[in-house]
Amino acid sequence: MVDLSSLPSDITPENFFTEVLPEVLGDVELPSGLGTERMQFNITGDGGASYHIGIDGDGDLTIEEGQAGTPPIAVTASMDAFRSILAGDLRDRILSATGAVMIGPKQLRKAFMPDAKVQKVKAIKGDVQIRIEDGGDVTAVTTTFGGGTPNTTTPVCRVSIGVPSILEIAQKKANPQQLFMQGKIRIEGDMNIVFQLMGILSAPN
Numbered sequence: 001m002v003d004l005s006s007l008p009s010d011i012t013p014e015n016f017f018t019e020v021l022p023e024v025l026g027d028v029e030l031p032s033g034l035g036t037e038r039m040q041f042n043i044t045g046d047g048g049a050s051y052h053i054g055i056d057g058d059g060d061l062t063i064e065e066g067q068a069g070t071p072p073i074a075v076t077a078s079m080d081a082f083r084s085i086l087a088g089d090l091r092d093r094i095l096s097a098t099g100a101v102m103i104g105p106k107q108l109r110k111a112f113m114p115d116a117k118v119q120k121v122k123a124i125k126g127d128v129q130i131r132i133e134d135g136g137d138v139t140a141v142t143t144t145f146g147g148g149t150p151n152t153t154t155p156v157c158r159v160s161i162g163v164p165s166i167l168e169i170a171q172k173k174a175n176p177q178q179l180f181m182q183g184k185i186r187i188e189g190d191m192n193i194v195f196q197l198m199g200i201l202s203a204p205n
Contacts, residue, residue, distance in 0.1 A: 007087040013049040035115025038068035045079040070147030072122035127155035157189040
């Protein structure tokens with residue numbers, strides 16, 4: 001299987017979505033009860049591209065370039081953020097501290113939810129932007145729910161977290177709730193969308 005810990009720093013969306021991801025997902029056991037909704041990924045900036053992932057009518061996993069229409073979940077990141085998380089400094093720091101990459105097969109499997117859960121997520125409307133802070137630098141990833149047009153400029157909710165806090169979570173030294181109470185995770189805007197998501201994602205399948 002492809003080594004996610006050594007992806008090249010100049011990786012492109014085309015490389016990742018057409019070569020790396022199919023190989024990784026080929027070794028992931030997907031849950032039962034999947035529907036045919038698509039998950040959208042938008043990488044913006046020079047060299048960016050859009051791809052969507054899901055299960056087709058025959059039950060096969062497919063990855064296609066372009067837009068999926070009204071996906072229940074759409075993830076948008078700049079090219080710099082895409083590379084930092086998958087193949088750059090952020091990946092390397094988490095790998096050094098935990099021995100594992102930030103996004104691996106275990107995390108990718110969680111993106112595939114039974115259709116009953118997906119429909120509940122689709123009923124949520126708005127954007128949640130995760131802002132990873134590292135000194136004066138910010139790596140932002142925006143997730144849009146409910147099939148709307150991604151709004152990366154004024155999302156309804158922003159969640160800010162520093163790299164040290166991410167490492168605490170990755171090393172199981174703290175959980176997000178603890179870090180929120182300590183002020184190490186800050187939520188601005190409509191907090192209800194976060195609580196709705198937590199309720200759906202933590203519920204049994």
